[in-house]
Amino acid sequence: MPSNLHEAGMKVDFKAKQLEFASYIRDPENNPPPADVQPQRMAMYRELFFNNIDSFLSANFPVLRTILDDRQWFELGQDFFSKHASQSPHFSEIPEEFLDYLQNERDSSADFPFMLELAHYEWVEMALSIAKETVPANQKSVDTLLNQHIRLSPLAWPLAYQYPVQKISPAFLPETAPEQATFLIVYRDQDDEVNFIEITPITYRLLQIIQEQEEVVTTDCLKQVTEELNHPNPEMIRAGGLQILKELAEKTIISVA
Template identity: 65%
Template sequence: MAADFKTKQLEFTRYIREPLKNPAPTDVKPERMAMYRELVFNNIESFLAGNFPVIRKILDNQQWFELTQDFFSKHKCKTPYFSEIAEEFLDYLENERSNPDDFPFLLELAHYEWVEMALSIAKEDVHANQEISDDFLNRTIQLSPVAWPLVYQFPVQLISPEYLPLKQPGQPSYLIAYRDQADDVKFIQINSMTYRLLEIIQEHDRITAKNCLKQVAEESLHPNPDVIITGGLQILKELLEKTVISSYETG
């Protein structure tokens, strides 16, 4: 009985995944199987369209259907939770999708869109706004758990039906995505220096502002490191005001 049930279950799910390649169960009415198939696929398709709205806009109906159907039929999701399907879609694009006709920025764009959803439901708390103290340089700074430095080879933040770059620009796009105290997810385009500052903070977990600025100044090989330190200090203060970073007494 158990073996027979498993066989029927596989027959049922294989048809729902790929009705053109797998026969429908003979003991279920065709119209009922069609209803099951439509219900399950439409739920997945609707969820993906809601989480990847830009990808949905830049693809025509046929392209979108083929993409979602390919994911639906080939990818074996490891989670029963709808909120984690978007991450499964990323895994599919990175490790299973192979279509030379895809836009070259498809994976990066999907990651960029996923970040917003992932940050919005992240369980970590947002740092409270903090005043900039007189001894800020000597205080320990830390990256907010809901602030993510991002770098993309394509300007994913600009992609739209009117802008579909097929070649990588000369410079990557640096962004910071973070959730503020109102629980709104925001993206800020940053320069390479700001990205490196955030990277250093992330690498050390906790580091004094002075040491962070000293490291980035040394790495820059600038003939006047004070210029880098002064500019970097202003950047860190702005990040503190936005709750991207927090500061603590060094102890």
């Protein structure tokens, strides 16, 4: 019995020491260093951990990195490092954890108003590049798309942003969102290359309908978008929509069942 109590005590002590160690590494300004570890060694550990996080963020959010100066970038990384409790131990999921932090924990009036959208836009490329799904090949000719069942590729993501995130750079930093939202389709093709295409609101709505229904007949999809638009020339909308669907099928953004 005493042996078991001793072992339990050792486990509690270890957890407490681990928490003390991690707390200081995360936020040395607000947590004391472990008393039994040399300050130089703690500084080395902290620099190692923080630099690993910083390198992953810089690699996955290159545009965000370029529009922030060194001080702003360091403070952003430090805030993430100290505040966010990551739910995944995998380095590849750090960018997604960073998005969660920006959306739910970040609170700074000095941030660009488009920062979350830009970060999401940059994260999408990485997420699609490592996704395990495969791009289904079209089994039927896209020329006979009418009346066929179609579905959205699992590696094609329709996106809508308030800001034109694909244009943001050090030379273009919009302070307010334009009246017209930005619609994009990001997809990985059969050569495993990730592509970004700016699309019209109608194309975005077509993709939404396909995505919502998982699989839909082209005529039903075109009928729904035509009715929603209430256009005076519905045939023109149907013909234009069919052409859009053919182009999307050629790019394997949608597949023909």
